[in-house]
Amino acid sequence: MTSITRSLGAVFGITMAVGVAFAAPAQAQPPLLNGTFSGAEGDPENIWQIASTCGPAGCAGTVASNQGWTSPMTLTNGVWYFSVTKPDGFICADGSFQPAVISMELDPATLRGVLSADSNGACPGGITSATPFQLKQV
Structure with a gap:
């Protein structure tokens, strides 16, 4: 083996070692949710x-x-968020119809979530509740 071949081999080995040492840490897999x-x-x-x-x-x-609604969901800080709007969810005191908006967040690791909704939908005077x-x- 010539000295040039040995020198090139040493440079390659050092370059590989430096590359491995300074490689970015592996990224964790995003918490996908797929299934029933x-x-x-x-x-x-x-x-x-x-499906995500x-x-x-x-x-x-x-x-x-299976209750008839579909919603897009987004992942923010490891938690999935989505909402469902039921167009004529409430009848207000004045007789008008207002939508009921139900917001949900879901932890993909534990499958625990929180459902938040206003007791009067978009009608005035409601109380927002959060139900786990x-x-x-399955």
């Missing part, structure tokens, strides 16, 4: 189909219920 789940909203008969993906622009997904729920994959 039950127990939402405290009702074991309420079944959700959830992640790419360079972030993570997004869709949740669809637990999903189960």
Whole structure:
């Protein structure tokens, strides 16, 4: 082996060692949710189909219920968020109809979530409540 070959081999070995030493730490896999789940909203008969993906622009997904609604969901700080709007969810004191908006957040690691809604929908005078729920994959 010539001295040039040995020198090139040594430089290559050092370059590889430096590259490995300074390589960026491995990124954790995003917490995807995919499959069929039950127990939402405290009702074991309420079944959700959830599909999610992640790419360079972030993570997004869709949740669809056997109760007839579908909602896009987004991942923020490791928690999935989505909301459901029921157009004529409430009749206000003045007789007008207002939507009921139900917001949900879901931890993909524990499948625990929180459902938040106003007791009067968009009518004045409601109280916002937060109710925990637990999903189960089926």
